[in-house]
Amino acid sequence: MAGRLEGKVAVITGIGSGMGRAAAILFAAEGAKVVGCDIDEESGSATIDSIREAGGIAVALAPCDPSEADQAQALIDSAVASYGAIDIVYNNAAKVHFAPIEEMTIEMWRGTMKGELDIVFNVCKAAWGHLKERGGSIINCGSVSGKMAYEVLPALAHSAGKGGVIAMTRHLAMEGGKHGIRVNSISPGLVRTAATAALMENPAWFEPMKRKLMLNGRVGTPEDVAYCALYLASDEAGWVTGADFAIDGGTTAW
Template sequence: MGRAAALLFAREGARVVGCDVNEAGCQSTIAAIRNTGGDAAALQPCDPSEQEQAQALIDFAIESHGHIDVLYNNAASVHFAPIEDMTLEMWRGTMKGELDIVFNVCKAAWHHLKKRGGSIINCGSVSGKIAYEVLPALAHSAGKGGVIAMTHQLAMEGGKHGIRVNSISPGLVRTGATSALIDNPEWFEPMKRKLMLNGQVGTPEDIAYCALYLASDESKWVTGADFAIDGGTTAW
């Protein structure tokens, strides 16, 4: 989903600054953007769940372009397990990979955004609002629910500075991490029943287009909102 957003933003004229812990994947995305005439650079390897690395990412963006207009917090890492099997290390790792990672980057970018306003887009999840029968998402649900709640608070604190803050809560999206599960009928069937559009799963581009809207001036009166891009999953 991060790659899809980077490609779409660049195609619309954004100067993209990204990061990744996967250097090969990051280089591939940068090359894809530059090959079509886009402007992109990245800090790699970079793990924004570490405060120093999040600060380095924002410093890199400021050094490259002088300011930040849009901050898209898409990166995350997570452990899935039911409570009986969820260790404290797994729990804390998920909180670091889903909550700390958003806090660190927002904290590092905040004083830059205060100077001229801007848009922060956080990636929540339907798991922050509902439970799935076949997804042992205890830590993930807590982490993404926290992201949605943080978004509301940041929107309130940022409004007087012209900073808009919204979140996107994707449903089941086909990615490299989910394809094997989606192709497993035993796992997918309960998930499919929650998808209103004939069981159709989402694509990374479906999420990226919502992020593009929230980054644009077309959403200038939108803040503190969570957008469910989930094929109707949370509507019933």
């Protein structure tokens, strides 16, 4: 079924690579007008070019760092100026530091909170008034690390940040329900991206991670996550809010 997002305006953060890029391309293919942003101007522009070459409609604000409140506001203002409204917000982008507590500095901790919590709050805050006008869907990117710990992943700050995103999602769903705003989160497991590909070359790291994957150790793809986001963005998910979707190959089920 094509055209699942026909006529909708979708704001997506972090479109330059990985899951954000996959979602931007998929949403546009399903009829959405995409407003993307990325901290890297070149990669963000490359995603927009790919969408337009395929006949889609998209613009980007790049470089843009939504962990800064004024830049998040500029992103939302750009979407409204370009297309007159907002229907979908996909908070995909994040910035994170990995280290065990003995090596985690205050700067690393605060940087992760800014790059995983502030970045979601800022965009939601800027978009909220526009979404109240006609309802819509907010999709926040959580993580399995918000619900469990990996022995080989020093994700103290990341776990706290993503756990906060999942909790924030539930509360926003409660506040937004009376306005027709649905808010859900997606918690990916191990997904092959530019950031994780090098780590997977290390058996000491990859094998314990792989053992948590039920489907014969299959690692996720950005498209696996994007299809869940597409569902949550569409009217098919009209009675779905306050939920967290584990797109993790069964990782959190055992």
